[in-house]
Amino acid sequence: MSEHQPSSAPPPACDLLIEGGIVITLDDRRRVIEDGAVAVADGRIAAVGARSELGVYREGAARIIDCTGKLVLPGLTDGHTHLFQTLGRSLGDGMSLVPWLRHFMLPYSLNMTREIAEAAVRLGALQAALSGTTMVVDNHYAPTDTETTLAAAQAVEDVGIRGAIARGVFGEMNPGAELMGVEPRLFMWTAEQELAITEECMAERPAGSRVEVWPCPENIVYVTPDLIESCAQLAESGGVRWHMHCSEAQDEIGFFEAVHSARPVAWLEDRGLLSERTTLAHAIWLDPDEVAAMGERKATAVHNPVSNQYLASGVLHLRPLLSAGANVALGSDGIAVAGQDMFEAMKSGTLMHRVAHLDPTAATVEQFLELAALGGAAMTGIDGGSLAPGKAADLVVLDIDRVRHTPWNRPAASVVHSGRAGDVETVVVAGEVIVEDGRSTRVDEDEVRAAAAEAAGKLFGKAHLTGTDLMKDWQ
Ligand SMILES: [Zn+2]
Structure with a gap:
């Protein structure tokens, strides 16, 4: 007043x-x-x-x-997206995760260049801005050299929104990655190189920048424990958050247990890696103890309802996480899984929990507005929402x-x-x-679209996606 x-x-x-x-x-x-x-x-x-x-x-x-x-x-926060994937709009629909990765996302990612990634990120950031998203947490994992990571940050900043480029860290090939069948070519840097590049990018985009850089061990199953711990420490010393895919698909729990003899979030708790700085994308397959640990440590689960339905991954324990005191933010997970914007995420999330529980009171519209605004601000540490x-x-x-x-x-x-x-x-x-x-008011939309269309042509040619089943309709 x-x-x-x-x-x-x-x-x-x-x-x-x-x-x-x-x-x-x-x-x-x-x-x-x-x-x-x-x-x-x-x-x-x-x-x-x-x-x-x-x-x-x-x-x-x-x-x-x-x-x-x-x-x-x-303003709304997209707590988990992959802006470099924006050129893959509408491709990969109807595929299950492994063929989706193998025939679509892998060739797409491995053939990315800095120029193509920049055009894709700028297009994705523009779409976010035009749809009322004022902050994005962008898990960028192709390519992840210093120049491209910083170019992605600049592309987001050019559009005017806030952001965190959660730089994807893979490190060295390891047993978890073999179990998951992750392509060895994604493991292109040593752990030392990953940390040095991330640190270099964080120094250019420190805490408090309009667009920050955060460490992001890609997935708890296929990044080594030491590297995950080092990423969490890097975030702590830089005063930023850290991000990671965790417990998205049910199979991942078994893969992780096979290597570490523990459930993923229980393992994070045991290692002292759960805190307000910990932001986990998906966090679907948690047992009650893991839910309690997320709450006690005030860690963030980023709920991606459109993606979770698109890939049929599962249903987040929304009410238990909120009652336990965990922060829940909302994400789109990017265009490649039909995550277009936060309006779709809010509506689709509300409806998803109602049908999953056969209970129209299982989720409220007010709650989903809060996840998108307040949950996102709490996740990123902005005094806003x-x-x-x-x-x-x-x-x-x-x-x-x-x-x-x-x-x-x-x-x-x-x-x-x-x-x-x-x-x-x-x-x-x-x-x-x-x-x-x-x-x-910041960028010329026609130029951004033209650059993206040109980049998509180059990428699809390079990745041999043109003329494949991915690009055919009704056949
Ligand atoms: Zn993701």
């Missing part, structure tokens, strides 16, 4: 005043303000309240955006003056069930308008 200033006082500083519209705050009281307003100064939220209360900010506002008839939401004074000024304005939103009865249910990426009109990150009238 704002304080009314005496008339002699100068008007309060305000870089941007969003006024009018319905504001879903996700603040401590979960207020939804009809005819609300949000004042932004120095990249942070200065005040939130009714439009009439924030009138004091009008005089000093550098810019006022009229949002009458629109909806204002906190809600519209409240002092929080990061990351917000999204939706145009709800549309047939599919009429009549507008319950804001949270309307956003999750009827909301689409195409409703996004304005996106603000750290107080900067990066999307206006549904268009990027």
Whole structure:
């Protein structure tokens, strides 16, 4: 709430005043303000309240955006994606994991060059921005040399969103990788080289950068224990989070147990590797003790409902994880598993848990909005995810003056069930308008698309994907 200033006082500083519209705050009281307003100064939220209360900010506002008839939401975080895979849109559909990897993702990844990866990441980041995602955790694993990793970070930053490039670390070939049948060519650096490259990238993009670099041992099954521990230590010393695929497919539990005689998350707990810095993509196949450990250590599970349905991986223990005190964020897992945007993730996640439990109360729309905004902010360590004074000024304005939103009865249910990426009109990150009238203010969309199409042509030729079954329809 704002304080009314005496008339002699100068008007309060305000870089941007969003006024009018319905504001879903996700603040401590979960207020939804009809005819609300949000004042932004120095990249942070200065005040939130009714439009009439924030009138004091009008005089000093550098810019006022009229949002009458629109909806204002906190920015959404995509807690797990692979932007370099964006050129593979629609390929690999209907395949199970092993052929998907062998015939699609492996040739795709191994034939990536820096130039192609950069074009793919820029396209993916642009799609994220245009769909109201203000932060991405991008697991980048091809190629992972210093220059390409930093080029990926720059491509995300160019679009204006926040990000963490979770640099994929494989290290040396090992028994877990053999059991999983992971392609040896992905293990191209020694453990020392992996750590040195990651450290070098982190030094260029330290904690607090608009786009950070995090260590990301690719998967708990096929990265060696020492290297996983070193990555966690690197994150600790750099003051950032670390990321890893963990317990996604049921088979992975058996593979891990065969090598380590322990379940994956139990092993992390035993090694003291679970903390607020630990962000695990998927974390589906957990037993009750593992769920309790995630909660006790306040670790993050990133839920990827579209991907988990696409690859039929399983259903996250959502309620038990939240009750145990774990942080749950929401991810798309990228275009290659049909993860397009956070609106799809929120809707699909809500419905997935209802059918899995044959119970329409198993997940709520409010809960999924919270995972996408608050869960994402907690995962990445940004003091944001809600519209409240002092929080990061990351917000999204939706145009709800549309047939599919009429009549507008319950804001949270309307956003999750009827909301689409195409409703996004304005996106603000750290107080900067990066999307206006549904268009990027930072990059030329036609150029980004043309560069991506050209890169896809080069990649598919190199990887011999053209003319294969992957590219045929109805045959
Ligand atoms: Zn993934």
